[in-house]
Amino acid sequence: MSGKRKRLPKLKNVPVLDDIERVHSIIKEYIHDTPVLTSNSLNELLGCEIYFKCENLQKIGAFKMRGALSAALSFSDKELEKGLIAHSSGNHGQGIAKAAQILGVPAYVVMPENSSASKMDAVKGYGAKVITCSNSMKAREETTKKIMDKKGLSFVHPYNDYHVMAGQGTAALEFLKQKSNLHFLLAPVSGGSLLCGSSIVAKELSSKIKVIGCEPLEVNDAERSFYAKKIKTNKSTNTICDGLKANVSEITFPIIAKNVDEIISVKEKxxxxxxxxxxxxxxxxxxxxxxxxxxxxxENKKYFSGKRVGIILTGGNVDLKKLPF
Amino acid sequence: MSGKRKRLPKLKNVPVLDDIERVHSIIKEYIHDTPVLTSNSLNELLGCEIYFKCENLQKIGAFKMRGALSAALSFSDKELEKGLIAHSSGNHGQGIAKAAQILGVPAYVVMPENSSASKMDAVKGYGAKVITCSNSMKAREETTKKIMDKKGLSFVHPYNDYHVMAGQGTAALEFLKQKSNLHFLLAPVSGGSLLCGSSIVAKELSSKIKVIGCEPLEVNDAERSFYAKKIKTNKSTNTICDGLKANVSEITFPIIAKNVDEIISVKEKxxxxxxxxxxxxxxxxxxxxxxxxxxxxxENKKYFSGKRVGIILTGGNVDLKKLPF
Structure with a gap:
């Protein structure tokens, strides 16, 4: 691994805009400044002006690249040389694998054994070692801890991590610099790191923009937590959105409660x-x-009618043989 | 229709860079300046640096939007008010329909009766009238002539038209301004207007860039014509590339012969x-x-090894239910 890379200081508190700008100044050389696209036909159909920040066109096909790099670059050389570890059934694993590949250090990704072959192949393709475990969250965490302790690895949580949160916030930072006059900024919410990072950026850059977390009705823990003002959990995870099954946490929920204007859930169809x-x-x-x-x-055409709406398209990693439409 | 729109003077000769820049300065307010994307994983796989100019993200999902607008804006108010007509089984029809919609004038598109329902719907969706005819080129041309004469419409040919050619060239113009140090510029060739426009821009902007026309082996009329130095025709059109079945013409071939460095054909698989x-x-x-x-x-990895290769991705209008892979 090269010792010449610029590094990030450890974040001990909830990141502010300055922190997110510092993260961006360092990770930007490794990521794509993804395009903002528009579609006249969608605008006509929905009666508003929608701007899409295309993180599906980001490296690894998802915004998770940003948080993974931000976290990786906050470790010391000594920590990095031993390697990184994450558990993930999806894009976070690919982010950590790719970040480690870019930095020239080892990575281990613990994946449930029912993960798709294509996702495991993607992680391996970035040079990481895949360790499978049984499908429960408990098994993931125990397997991760065991390997981490044995090899002295540095663990990166997918959302309970201020560096990850700051990294995810860089998407909104680029977006609001590309398009500064939005009325709304919409992002999906799962564990909450993207929504936290995005809302921190939006609220510090503009007092006018409304930030809305978007969630499948089937896993609307964030919506229920938001209106109850305390964390509620999902009883089931019966949604086609396999990236949105996590629950908001004690790290992410207070930031969401403070910064976000609304959480709106929608039907699967x-x-x-x-x-x-x-x-x-x-x-x-x-x-x-x-x-x-x-x-x-x-589902809320009237509410957004005539407004400028920014949407973060979070990722594009799908099995082309299994489209839901 | 609004009489205040900026208009283009009639082109009587093969367009030069100045003409294409003039066209761009006028059509740019109606089109997307499409992004240039890269993929590390493709670069690693192929051993070169590839830059993709994404005209699949253009309005109507194809570069044909450019040529159609360029041609439409060269007509007089009187001509435009009567309306435009084109025959097309694909993207050119959509381009003319959309250009007419933007300009607020009528459009008629003659389509063979075996055109897909989704393509006909797209043309109708832009407000044009679709007239079906039997599947031969002769039927298309006769049907078009009949309606054109009856209604006094202005006809736009998909490639035998200097305005169309200049319009298509604006994609390369944006591309080479976004990325000026390419070793190669690659574009598909069918009737030849995109390759003509692109090669005119490339050769005037840089003496170093090599322009390569790309063709399916099954319909390699351009390749055979290029090396025989006279127009050869396709005996069959047995290719999955339904946008590349036309033949180079007496208008496009001399420009290709003069400006293009190579034509390379490839297998269907x-x-x-x-x-x-x-x-x-x-x-x-x-x-x-x-x-x-x-x-x-x-198919030519060694030839492009280590080089900066620009590719124009021409369109993205596919039937999602009928993928060939």
């Missing part, structure tokens, strides 16, 4: 329709999870 | 593999015809 519309009208590939904010606009 | 790679690695939707230049790089 609207999510599928939104996904199909994005594919057909925009010629880009997005995951189910990415399609939730557009579904929110579709 | 490489085109399908290239298409799948673009979908999977880049998360964007491209048509078969768009995938031919990447197939050229894949």
């Amino acid at each position: 609207t999510i599928i329709k939104a996904m199909q519309l994005i594919w057909e009208r925009m010629n880009i590939i997005v995951e189910t999870s990415s399609s939730v904010p557009l579904a929110v606009v579709m | 490489t085109i399908i593999k290239a298409m799948q790679l673009i979908w999977e690695r880049m998360n964007i939707i491209v048509e078969t015809s768009s995938s031919v230049p990447l197939a050229v790089v894949m």
Whole structure:
């Protein structure tokens, strides 16, 4: 690994705009400044002006690249040389694997044994070692701890981590610099790091922009927590959005409660329709999870009528043989 | 229709860079300045640096939007008010329909009766009138002439038209301004207007860049014509690239012969593999015809090794239910 890379100081508190700008100044050389796209036909259909920040076109096909790099670059040389570890069934694992590859250090990704072959192949393709475990969260955590302790690895949590949160916030930072006059900023919410990072950026850059977390109705823990003002959990995870099954946490929820204006949940069938519309009208590939904010606009047309709406399209890693539409 | 729109003077000769810049300065307010995307994983796989100019993300999902607008804006108010007519089974029809919609004038598109329902719907969706005819080119031309004469419409040919050619050239103009140090510029060739426009821009902007026309082996009229130094025709049109079945013409071929450095043809199965790679690695939707230049790089890895290769991705209008991979 090269010792010449610029590094990030450890974040001990909730990141502020300055922290997120510092993270961006360092990770930007490794990531894509993804394009902001628009579609006249979607605008006409929905009666508002929608701007899509295309993180599905980010490296590894998802915004998780940002948080993974931000976290990796906060470790010391000594820590990095031993290696990184994460547990993930999805894009966070790919982010950590790719970040480690970029930095020339080892990475281990613990994945449930029912993860798709294509996702495991992607992680391996970035040079990380995949360790499978049984499908429970407990098994993931125990397996991770065992290998971490044995090899002295540095663990990166997918969302309970201020560096990850600051990294995810760099997408909104680029977005609001590309398009500064939005009325709304919409992002999906799962564990909450993207929504936290985005809301910190939005609220410090503009007092006017409304930040809305978007969630499938089937896993609307964030919506219920937000209006109850305390953390509520999902009883089931019966949604096609496999990237949105996590619960908001004690780290992320207070930030969401403070910064976010609304959380809106939507039906599964609207999510599928939104996904199909994005594919057909925009010629880009997005995951189910990415399609939730557009579904929110579709189910609330009147509310967004005539407004400038920014949507973060979070990722595009789908199995092309298993489309839901 | 608004009489206040900026208009283009009639082009009587082969367009030069100045003409194409003038066209761009006028059509740019109606089109997307499409992003240039890269993929590390494709670069590693193929051993070169590839830059993709994403006209699949253009309005109507294809570069044909540019030529159609350029041609439409060269007509007088009187001509435009009567309306435009084109015959097309694909993207040119959509381009003319959309250009007419933007300008607020009528459009008629003659389409063979075996055109897909989705393509007819797209043309109708832009407000144009669709007239079906039997599937031969003769029937298309006769039907078009009849309606044109009856209604006094202005006809726009898909490639035998200097305004169309200049319009298509604006994609390369944006591309080479975004990325000026390319070793190669690759574009598909069918009737030839995109390759003509691109090569005019490339040769006037840089003496170093090599321009390569890319063609399916099954319809390699341009390749055979290029090396025989006279127009050869396709005996069959047995290719999955439904956008590349036309033949180079007496208008386009001399420009290709003068400006283009090479024409390379590729196998159908490489085109399908290239298409799948673009979908999977880049998360964007491209048509078969768009995938031919990447197939050229894949079949000639050594030739492009270590070079900066620019590829125009021409369009993304596919039937999502009928993928070839």
